[in-house]
Amino acid sequence: MTAIRSVRCLPFLLLLLALVLSQCAGPLPSPSITPAATASPTPEPPTPAATGDPYVARRLRMVEETMRRRGLKDERVLAVMAKVPRHEFVLPRYLDQAYDDHPLPIGYGQTISQPYIVALMTELLQLQPGDKVLEIGTGSGYQAAVLAELVGEVWTIEIIPELSQQAAERFRRLGYDKIHTRVADGYYGWPEEAPFDAIIVTAAPDHIPQPLVDQLADGGRLVLPVGPPGGYQTLWQLIKEGDEIKAFNLGGVRFVPMVGAGQRGSAP
Numbered sequence: 207m208t209a210i211r212s213v214r215c216l217p218f219l220l221l222l223l224a225l226v227l228s229q230c231a232g233p234l235p236s237p238s239i240t241p242a243a244t245a246s247p248t249p250e251p252p253t254p255a256a257t258g259d260p261y262v263a264r265r266l267r268m269v270e271e272t273m274r275r276r277g278l279k280d281e282r283v284l285a286v287m288a289k290v291p292r293h294e295f296v297l298p299r300y301l302d303q304a305y306d307d308h309p310l311p312i313g314y315g316q317t318i319s320q321p322y323i324v325a326l327m328t329e330l331l332q333l334q335p336g337d338k339v340l341e342i343g344t345g346s347g348y349q350a351a352v353l354a355e356l357v358g359e360v361w362t363i364e365i366i367p368e369l370s371q372q373a374a375e376r377f378r379r380l381g382y383d384k385i386h387t388r389v390a391d392g393y394y395g396w397p398e399e400a401p402f403d404a405i406i407v408t409a410a411p412d413h414i415p416q417p418l419v420d421q422l423a424d425g426g427r428l429v430l431p432v433g434p435p436g437g438y439q440t441l442w443q444l445i446k447e448g449d450e451i452k453a454f455n456l457g458g459v460r461f462v463p464m465v466g467a468g469q470r471g472s473a474p
């Protein structure tokens with residue numbers, strides 16, 4: 207009887223053994239994966255101990271209070287905003303305001319943009335790691351540095367030579383060696399390097415510069431403020447799809463005006 211009962215129980219015992227073994231087994235070893243060129247891991251937020259940077263806590267607070275709380279969601283952009291040292295891009299007398307959410311003077315009548323707007327415009331560019339990006343209005347170089355953390359190479363144009371030179375020196379000092387600078391009227395873009403996957407304009411023209419639209423790749427994004435100097439300006443996101451341009455109105459903003467012959471409608 208005992209032997210018969212054991213035989214009857216055998217399938218049950220085998221099942222039980224299989225279950226026990228499967229619980230004891232560890233997770234399958236993960237294959238060693240080399241990240242593809244297009245992989246876009248979210249950068250780790252910095253810690254003061256790791257960087258020796260006393261501004262880390264202020265940057266993290268800036269991201270939480272002025273960006274995430276106001277609806278920005280792209281974790282890669284937020285991590286970069288928590289990483290790029292904005293205090294390196296402001297004039298020494300404004301160091302204590304480097305992480306406040308407002309623009310600051312950078313000389314020559316120009317400003318470094320408000321951090322929230324930098325993050326918003328960067329998010330709207332929908333960047334992928336391999337993208338080619340053009341910025342019009344280098345200014346301090348802060349926006350270009352943010353872009354360079356997200357993509358391979360950045361081309362940035364500034365019309366005021368002194369600002370362009372100062373920004374280039376900052377890029378060298380901070381190790382941003384994939385940012386290409388040029389002194390020119392950015393209205394005309396950078397045709398030799400076109401097409402671009404994304405173009406950002408950080409000074410407001412009173413109309414959309416056609417050369418920038420022409421220099422967008424298919425699927426490319428153009429983010430820019432448009433409106434009269436000192437008047438009501440609108441932030442636009444344009445997306446090129448074949449011969450079509452889709453335009454999205456993101457609401458009112460205030461930027462310094464785009465200057466130069468292109469914007470005035472004069473010949474280059």
Ligand SMILES: C[S@@+](CC[C@H](N)C(=O)[O-])C[C@H]1O[C@@H](n2cnc3c(N)ncnc32)[C@H](O)[C@@H]1O
Nearest residue numbers: 318343345346348349365392408409464465466
């Ligand atoms: C708001 S500031 C730029 C802020 C800058 N992106 C930063 O991160 O500091 C606008 C910049 O656009 C520049 N600008 C104005 N018109 C321009 C033009 N036609 N071409 C290139 N730069 C221009 C100004 O000289 C100024 O430095």
